[in-house]
Amino acid sequence: MSADERRRALRDTLVAEAERMIAAGGLPGLRARELAQAAGCAVGAIYTAFPDLDGVVLAVNLRTLNLFEAALGPPAGRIADAGAAADELVRLGQAYLDFARAHPLRWDALFRHRAPSGQRAPDWYVAEQARLFARIEQPLAVLRPELAETECRLLARSLFSATHGIVALGLDPQRLALPAAVIRDQIEILVRAMAAGLRRP
Amino acid sequence: MSADERRRALRDTLVAEAERMIAAGGLPGLRARELAQAAGCAVGAIYTAFPDLDGVVLAVNLRTLNLFEAALGPPAGRIADAGAAADELVRLGQAYLDFARAHPLRWDALFRHRAPSGQRAPDWYVAEQARLFARIEQPLAVLRPELAETECRLLARSLFSATHGIVALGLDPQRLALPAAVIRDQIEILVRAMAAGLRRP
DNA sequence: ATCGCACTTGAACGTTGTTCATGACCATGC
DNA sequence: GCATGGTCATGAACAACGTTCAAGTGCGAT
Numbered sequence: 001m002s003a004d005e006r007r008r009a010l011r012d013t014l015v016a017e018a019e020r021m022i023a024a025g026g027l028p029g030l031r032a033r034e035l036a037q038a039a040g041c042a043v044g045a046i047y048t049a050f051p052d053l054d055g056v057v058l059a060v061n062l063r064t065l066n067l068f069e070a071a072l073g074p075p076a077g078r079i080a081d082a083g084a085a086a087d088e089l090v091r092l093g094q095a096y097l098d099f100a101r102a103h104p105l106r107w108d109a110l111f112r113h114r115a116p117s118g119q120r121a122p123d124w125y126v127a128e129q130a131r132l133f134a135r136i137e138q139p140l141a142v143l144r145p146e147l148a149e150t151e152c153r154l155l156a157r158s159l160f161s162a163t164h165g166i167v168a169l170g171l172d173p174q175r176l177a178l179p180a181a182v183i184r185d186q187i188e189i190l191v192r193a194m195a196a197g198l199r200r201p
Numbered sequence: 202m203s204a205d206e207r208r209r210a211l212r213d214t215l216v217a218e219a220e221r222m223i224a225a226g227g228l229p230g231l232r233a234r235e236l237a238q239a240a241g242c243a244v245g246a247i248y249t250a251f252p253d254l255d256g257v258v259l260a261v262n263l264r265t266l267n268l269f270e271a272a273l274g275p276p277a278g279r280i281a282d283a284g285a286a287a288d289e290l291v292r293l294g295q296a297y298l299d300f301a302r303a304h305p306l307r308w309d310a311l312f313r314h315r316a317p318s319g320q321r322a323p324d325w326y327v328a329e330q331a332r333l334f335a336r337i338e339q340p341l342a343v344l345r346p347e348l349a350e351t352e353c354r355l356l357a358r359s360l361f362s363a364t365h366g367i368v369a370l371g372l373d374p375q376r377l378a379l380p381a382a383v384i385r386d387q388i389e390i391l392v393r394a395m396a397a398g399l400r401r402p
Numbered sequence: 403a404t405c406g407c408a409c410t411t412g413a414a415c416g417t418t419g420t421t422c423a424t425g426a427c428c429a430t431g432c
Numbered sequence: 433g434c435a436t437g438g439t440c441a442t443g444a445a446c447a448a449c450g451t452t453c454a455a456g457t458g459c460g461a462t
Contacts, residue, residue: 006409042411044452053450106440112313114375121375155322157377158387165366166359174315174322176358186359190395197394217453226421233419245441254419403460410457416448426441432434 013039015059018107022060025176026105027112030057058125064106065128068099073100075135085139086195092135093163093187100167101180111168136160143198159194163187212250214240216260220307223261227306228313231258258314259326265307266329270298276336285394286340293336294364294388301368302381312369337361344399360395366389 017038021030032053036043050056072095080086100107115121136156141147147155169175170183178186218239222231233254237244251257273296280286301308316322337357342348348356370376371384379387 024299031448033448036412043450044411045409047451048410077260092252120378154383154387155390158371158391161366161370162363164366164370165362169362170359176362177321178355182355186355187306189356189399190359192361193395193398194391195261195398197396197398198390232417234417237443244419245442246440248420268456406460408457408459410446411453411455413452414450416450417453421446421455422442423460424442424452427439428437429439430435430437432436 002146007049010041010045011059013041014046014049014056018056019060019063020087020108023055023103027057027109029105031192052116054113054115057109058115058122061110061113062125062128064110065125065169066102067103067106068096069098069128069132071102072094072135076138077113079139082143082195082199083085085142086192088139088140088190089136089143089159089195090191092139093118093166093191094184096163097171097180097187100171106172107194111164133157133160143195155198162194163191166190176182208250211242212239212260215247215250215257215263219370220256220261220264223258223310224304224307228258228310240251253317255314255316258310259316259323261307262311262314262325265304265311265331266326266333268304268307269297270329270333271384272296272300272303273333273336277339280340280343283344283396283400286343287393289340290337290344290360290377290396291389291392293340294392297364297369298372298381298384298388301372305372312365334358334361335366344396356399360392363395364392367391 004106014035018030020033021038030053031151032043032046035053035056036046037044046053046056050059072092076088081087120126131154133156136159137152140156141152141158144152166186167183170178170186171180207356215236219231219236222236222239231254233244233247236254236257237247240247247254247257249261250395273293277289280289334354334357337360338353341357341360342353345353345356369382371379371387372381
């Protein structure tokens with residue numbers, strides 16, 4: 001096995017074990033020594049595969065994004081009218097809630113993690129995010145056909161942010177700690193309200 | 202000076218210095234040794250005034266909530282009609298954005314901080330939050346007079362959560378990193394859309 | 403078989419938050 | 433004024449963290 005192959009294998013093992021640890025204990029559950037032991041390597045070996053633990057977290061987070069994309073299923077087909085567009089937006093919002101509930105700590109890691117050096121996320125990470133935002137842009141374009149693409153992209157991100165806020169604070173055991181069914185209803189009410197309100201510009 | 206008075210004085214000094222440190226460096230900027238030096242006491246003294254550093258953070262966060270309440274000005278008077286209610290909701294959302302921009306790290310600490318033991322926030326903290334949510338419930342009740350109080354309270358919290366999401370992800374330098382003026386417009390668009398969409402149940 | 407180099411190793415380093423034996427200090431009683 | 437008792441602040445010490453790097457191991461080439 002070449003050195004490159006070994007490094008790749010180590011990377012895979014590390015990410016898989018890190019994923020398990022984060023799923024079990026959140027971001028604080030990822031500890032260098034424990035990770036090394038789980039992956040069957042020395043602590044120092046982690047730093048041959050990743051620049052630091054934040055790099056490991058980033059890799060895990062990418063897998064989480066992929067998992068979410070898979071959970072969304074294939075992209076929606078043609079959306080007939082504004083009513084169907086609103087339905088699709090509600091469906092996406094509730095799918096987001098379902099995913100957050102199914103993988104609470106992994107999902108939490110997506111947003112709680114901050115790169116230490118204040119740098120922006122790497123391109124491959126941003127690209128994955130963009131693919132997910134496209135899911136929102138599609139029904140939004142049906143709802144507001146006259147919107148320029150830049151404005152549609154922007155509005156889609158704000159729609160996501162709003163839904164994210166409802167889910168994040170709603171599920172947070174230290175903030176609202178709402179039952180899932182209640183959050184589900186709130187998403188339905190507010191996303192539908194936004195869709196209805198956006199329809200007439 | 203009695204022991205209680207001294208402890209209170211120490212508490213005040215610690216909170217003031219901790220506030221400065223968090224404002225300068227966020228939650229990671231609050232370090233026990235540095236705080237003790239700034240407050241002119243020994244590290245151990247911190248633990249005579251607070252159970253741990255999280256207690257200090259909680260006290261700072263309460264001050265931040267008070268600061269935000271002050272920034273909102275006195276509660277709105279009677280709200281004439283649904284149009285005025287929508288205006289007020291937009292105003293509150295944009296005031297929230299302004300505050301987050303004016304005190305980014307202190308505001309960040311409000312949401313990034315997690316109590317370690319998984320316990321809920323203390324009552325005095327929840328009470329202060331409730332006073333702020335009441336600001337949203339007021340115009341919302343004008344918009345939807347038929348709503349039961351529990352539903353109004355719930356919807357107000359979700360409205361806040363949505364706006365919080367737009368502000369938090371919009372300002373986050375590692376996520377959207379949008380210019381403030383853009384976020385301001387997005388709040389206007391979406392809050393107005395929600396208000397319009399909510400008007401007809 | 404021997405040599406040389408690259409890569410893995412894990413003890414060590416610097417920083418955390420938190421604790422607790424120590425000693426200083428002050429109020430009280432004689 | 434002095435001895436005494438108890439209370440409280442002190443900061444060195446501890447455990448746990450991420451990260452590093454001198455040292456050693458092992459593999460491939462000669």
